[in-house]
Amino acid sequence: MSKTLNVKPMELVSGWIGWIFFRDLVGGLSLTLSYMFSKTVTEQYPDKEKWVPYPRYRGHHFLNTNEEGDVNCVACELCAKICPCDCIEVVPYEDEKGNRRPKVFDINLGRCLFCGLCEDACPADAIKLGQLYEFSSETSQALNVGRDALMGMPRKAEEGGKVYDAEFSLLEGVSVNISADNKSHDWWKKIRRG
Amino acid sequence: MIRGGLIVIELVSLVVLLAKMVIVILVLLMLPIPLTWLERKIAGHIQQRLGPMRVGWHGLLQPLADGIKLLTKEDHIPDEADRLLFTLAPIITLVATFALFVVIPIGDPIQLFGQEITLYLADMNVALLYVLAVSGIHVFAVIIGGWASNSKYAVLGSLRTCAQMISYEIPMGFAVVGVVMLAHSMSLVSIVNSQADVWNIVYQPLGFFVFFIASLAEAQRIPFDLAEAEGDLGAGYHTEYSGMRFSLFMISEYLIVIFLAALNVILFFGGWNDFLVPLPSILWFVLKVGFFVWLFMWFRFTFPRYRYDQLMSIGWKVLLPLSLANILVSGLILS
Ligand code: SF4
Ligand code: SF4
Numbered sequence: 001m002s003k004t005l006n007v008k009p010m011e012l013v014s015g016w017i018g019w020i021f022f023r024d025l026v027g028g029l030s031l032t033l034s035y036m037f038s039k040t041v042t043e044q045y046p047d048k049e050k051w052v053p054y055p056r057y058r059g060h061h062f063l064n065t066n067e068e069g070d071v072n073c074v075a076c077e078l079c080a081k082i083c084p085c086d087c088i089e090v091v092p093y094e095d096e097k098g099n100r101r102p103k104v105f106d107i108n109l110g111r112c113l114f115c116g117l118c119e120d121a122c123p124a125d126a127i128k129l130g131q132l133y134e135f136s137s138e139t140s141q142a143l144n145v146g147r148d149a150l151m152g153m154p155r156k157a158e159e160g161g162k163v164y165d166a167e168f169s170l171l172e173g174v175s176v177n178i179s180a181d182n183k184s185h186d187w188w189k190k191i192r193r194g
Numbered sequence: 195m196i197r198g199g200l201i202v203i204e205l206v207s208l209v210v211l212l213a214k215m216v217i218v219i220l221v222l223l224m225l226p227i228p229l230t231w232l233e234r235k236i237a238g239h240i241q242q243r244l245g246p247m248r249v250g251w252h253g254l255l256q257p258l259a260d261g262i263k264l265l266t267k268e269d270h271i272p273d274e275a276d277r278l279l280f281t282l283a284p285i286i287t288l289v290a291t292f293a294l295f296v297v298i299p300i301g302d303p304i305q306l307f308g309q310e311i312t313l314y315l316a317d318m319n320v321a322l323l324y325v326l327a328v329s330g331i332h333v334f335a336v337i338i339g340g341w342a343s344n345s346k347y348a349v350l351g352s353l354r355t356c357a358q359m360i361s362y363e364i365p366m367g368f369a370v371v372g373v374v375m376l377a378h379s380m381s382l383v384s385i386v387n388s389q390a391d392v393w394n395i396v397y398q399p400l401g402f403f404v405f406f407i408a409s410l411a412e413a414q415r416i417p418f419d420l421a422e423a424e425g426d427l428g429a430g431y432h433t434e435y436s437g438m439r440f441s442l443f444m445i446s447e448y449l450i451v452i453f454l455a456a457l458n459v460i461l462f463f464g465g466w467n468d469f470l471v472p473l474p475s476i477l478w479f480v481l482k483v484g485f486f487v488w489l490f491m492w493f494r495f496t497f498p499r500y501r502y503d504q505l506m507s508i509g510w511k512v513l514l515p516l517s518l519a520n521i522l523v524s525g526l527i528l529s
Contacts, residue, residue, distance in 0.1 A: 025497070032240045032496040042244040192242065 351430025386465030
């Protein structure tokens with residue numbers, strides 16, 4: 001009751017006038033009209049564009065190597081201990097130079113949740129999560145990645161958070177490659193705010 | 195000698211009529227193709243998407259790909275369905291929709307090979323009545339389709355469609371009475387000719403308002419698409435239809451949109467009468483109809499759907515009194 005008394009008569013009248021002339025409907029129509037002629041946000045993945053994630057992105061793991069080409073990992077198994085999914089298996093051995101290195105280093109990406117805890121736990125700056133995100137496979141065995149494969153994986157992105165022109169190729173399996181001109185644009189610029 | 199001449203004239207006019215029929219049917223069958231593309235593009239851009247992009251330039255050939263897909267789909271008839279009625283319903287819809295276009299004129303007569311060719315199939319003196327009556331046949335197809343499918347969603351959808359169509363056909367019929375009073379005729383050609391100086395929208399804004407809303411409901415477009423409310427009914431009366439039969443329903447749905455756009459233009463926006471820019475009359479007509487089709491699509495992707503009771507109360511408690519008041523006021527002013 002008190003609520004209705006608080007409404008000023010002028011507001012009531014203007015509200016009614018707005019109602020009669022469908023102010024809300026017209027507002028909705030003009031909004032969609034302005035959207036119709038604004039930039040689209042669609043990313044034409046995979047055959048025209050591709051999103052390159054930020055450096056902080058947690059994608060496919062890789063193992064860092066030192067100048068001599070040896071893996072950084074000292075097989076301390078801290079990553080295997082901290083992994084909440086129990087998906088890292090490390091078997092240590094002593095290599096020719098007398099260093100402790102992993103003989104086996106398997107990550108089961110089918111179980112991994114890409115939390116990045118292994119990266120945080122590593123004392124030797126060895127295991128990292130890179131920017132690769134296109135590694136779906138037809139068998140679950142293929143998601144079991146071994147030591148040598150991990151050493152060969154692409155490293156973290158230098159820069160990212162952009163959409164690059166890309167090409168779709170079926171030459172070596174299925175792959176989406178950034179095109180040669182290396183053109184990119186900031187996707188966030190296209191987003192209409194407000 | 196004279197009789198021979200008469201027969202030749204008869205023959206020529208028969209050939210012309212047949213040619214016009216073939217052209218109209220072909221154009222009508224082709225029209226949904228660009229329209230589906232347009233609708234998806236408009237939907238996309240309103241939602242800041244691109245819409246179809248893969249098949250052809252900017253997805254222009256997408257409707258063809260869709261057509262091939264629909265044609266090659268299994269022609270499925272549900273086990274419990276009434277087979278005869280189930281196959282009959284889409285055909286009835288299509289026939290009823292095509293029959294509507296018999297009376298739609300699209301421009302001034304043109305001269306071709308020394309013959310004056312009128313741009314309509316028939317200029318009935320009760321064209322408006324015919325249009326309102328024939329658009330009612332569509333309801334039968336919907337009832338039959340929904341009933342024959344033997345599915346609860348289809349029956350519910352067809353019941354809703356019928357209630358909606360019937361309750362909106364009444365204000366629609368009343369809304370055009372004002373136009374008929376102004377033109378002193380029910381023939382669509384003379385209605386257009388009577389608007390040569392001033393379009394009816396100037397005299398009949400209320401009539402247009404009622405007619406436009408009723409035509410949105412007739413076309414079962416959002417915000418009045420309760421019959422096909424995907425969220426609660428699957429797809430309404432054509433839930434059980436697939437493949438070719440489904441596409442017949444889709445074609446007739448698009449044709450009805452075009453038809454209602456054309457009717458809006460003919461009755462209230464001066465038909466093919468030009469405005470400021472003198473263009474060929476057909477072009478003017480097509481432009482205006484295109485604008486209305488676009489308007490329907492724009493509405494579709496802007497508004498949410500009304501609730502069923504709101505739909506009914508808008509029809510009976512708002513549009514019907516408004517259209518009656520419109521008749522009353524027009525009558526008072528004209529007399
Ligand atoms: S990212 Fe997380 S889940 Fe994946 S291997 Fe590392 S610790 Fe385990
Ligand atoms: S990757 Fe790092 S944490 Fe894991 S075993 Fe090697 S050195 Fe230890």
